[in-house]
Amino acid sequence: MSEVIKTDAVIVGAGPVGLFAVFELGLLDIKCHLIDILGKPGGQCAELYPEKPIYDIPGFPMVTGQGLVDNLMQQIEPFGPQFHFNEMVESVEPIGTPEAPLFRITTDAGQVFEAKVLIIAAGGGSFQPKKPPIAGIDDYEGKSIHYAVRKMEAMRGKRILIVGGGDSALDWTLNLQPVAERIILVHRRDDFRAAPHSVNGMRDLVAAGKMDLMIGQVMGLKGADGVLTHAVVRGADNVTHDVAADVMMPFFGLTMKLGPIAQWGIHLNENLIPVGTETFETNVPGIFAVGDINTYPGKLKLILSGFHEVALAAQKAHRYVYPDKKLTFQYTTSSTNLQKKLGVA
Amino acid sequence: MPNITFNDSTGKSQTIDAEIGSTVMETAIRNNIPGIDAECGGACACATCHVYVDDAWIAKLPKPEQMEEDMLDFAYDVRPGSRLSCQIKVTADLDGLVVSTPEKQG
Structure with a gap:
């Protein structure tokens, strides 16, 4: 100190x-x-x-x-x-x-x-980071839901669902992609506020099959005892899918x-x-x-x-x-x- | 004065005289419409005045600007009629506008 x-x-x-x-x-x-x-x-x-x-x-x-x-x-x-x-x-x-x-x-x-x-x-x-109003989110916070990552190593081998379209979401997507088992970026539209070079970097990774991009919104969470197994994502087509994930990082501003x-x-x-x-x-x-x-x-x-x-x-x-x-x-x-x-x- | 109808997520409905030149958010706040927080006071900086514009009215409103679209990313459960009510200016043409407030603001 x-x-x-x-x-x-x-x-x-x-x-x-x-x-x-x-x-x-x-x-x-x-x-x-x-x-x-x-x-x-x-x-x-x-x-x-x-x-x-x-x-x-x-x-x-x-x-x-x-x-x-x-x-x-x-x-x-x-x-x-x-x-x-x-x-x-x-x-x-x-x-x-x-x-x-x-x-x-x-x-x-x-x-x-x-x-x-x-x-x-x-x-x-x-x-402070805005908490998306998803039912039951409190149970997962700190264990499976993070608003920032202090130690990248802790994310090694995890399936990470990142939600948002701004610089925070894109920066974490690019930073965590090399250590994560899989990155799934979820954004409500195929248009990003983040800096163009980050968006291009993300699109290159998607094109190379190294991560996934889903257009949609997270509507719910599935898991037990604070351990996330799936996020319920409603796609642009209005169909909901269960997306397997160990960690979710929502970026909904401050x-x-x-x-x-x-x-x-x-x-x-x-x-x-x-x-x-x-x-x-x-x-x-x-x-x-x-x-x-x-x-x-x-x-x-x-x-x-x-x-x-x-x-x-x-x-x-x-x-x-x-x-x-x-x-x-x-x-x-x-x-x-x-x-x-x-x-x- | 143009009338605006606000429906809330529990099905309650209120119709209000709106002042031309003010915004739909200001109209709601002045009349204590539940379900609109408007934390930032109308600066298009918070997405807590999110409303769903009735299907019949979506096309009649001026399209959202880029800034509003960007800010809508922070709202919860965004649908085709989603708008930020601080960005909708009341005009005579909007007489009869119907909007619904969401279950919760982000």
Whole structure:
């Protein structure tokens, strides 16, 4: 396990609101580490709608999801935020006092942080592989149904049914084909979203008789005690077939799940975190919730609301990080002190 | 205003006045139609507003764009009339449209 990282603030979620929190905290000399389950900054903006226009960011008549993320990254650069991608915060343990909070924060990769404040900017929760709504699928998960493969060797000699038509499905098809007994790729249409060279690679393997491609949809599973024997596939001709398989790997994109936040000792209200509108602090002193994940009377799930929320949360966070320092309100337009922090004075 | 009929998987049916220019998904959400989740809010990014368009109406709707077809890959039990309701704009021509919501959204 790597060393404990000691920092002022840990931000959970690197979406637009988490990124802007770096700015507001940074102006108050609060150093931040950000943790996100995705492999890149931007959250939903980058993952769900990078090319889509957003029209309600003040000062931008139109900006794309990715454009906004790129601008925010540029805006927070002077504060040197540290990013930890492809990690999810698993546990949060309070080790301080309500007056001087301190949290031990552990990710699923085993990284441990000690932070004086925790900012939850987790949006709709963490992005996780979408589970296809096939009856009884839970019984097979982890044993015969996998959403990723950690050890290729474990797949040696297996009949693997891969479902989907995007890059994940095609990449796993090509990677596992040499070790598998047989790869059967199932997709609902003979048209693939994946990169053309992967699709061509797959078609070559099919033409050479080295794997199978079925056009259809998986409607059911057969097996016992979590051990899969067959997938029930309905073909384009509407006829269902039992396809023999030891392993199934479904790739139906990502969905958002609240995840382990429910176990952090914070009050929740229908999967949202209630906060006060003065400081956006949760019921736990030192833990703040901002952006889409929080709730309060009149809450609007807008990016601009999140930006406002982090500015106010930062004021209270300052009291925890610098209990002895008085905070004077300053403008970036006129304060040399703030301009120095931004690297422009 | 055009009427849209929503049938759910248990056989219940509701007919609703839809606003021209809004989408079938927005119409459903505004009227608390069960069986449409619309997780992404209409960005064609989640496939949880999947509906089956009645056979008689499939050909009358503008064809799905590539993005919608791609996103339908993530829906469960896709059939010939499958569409994402956030991508169907309500027009006067759609008066009488009938759609069914699936048993579950992916």
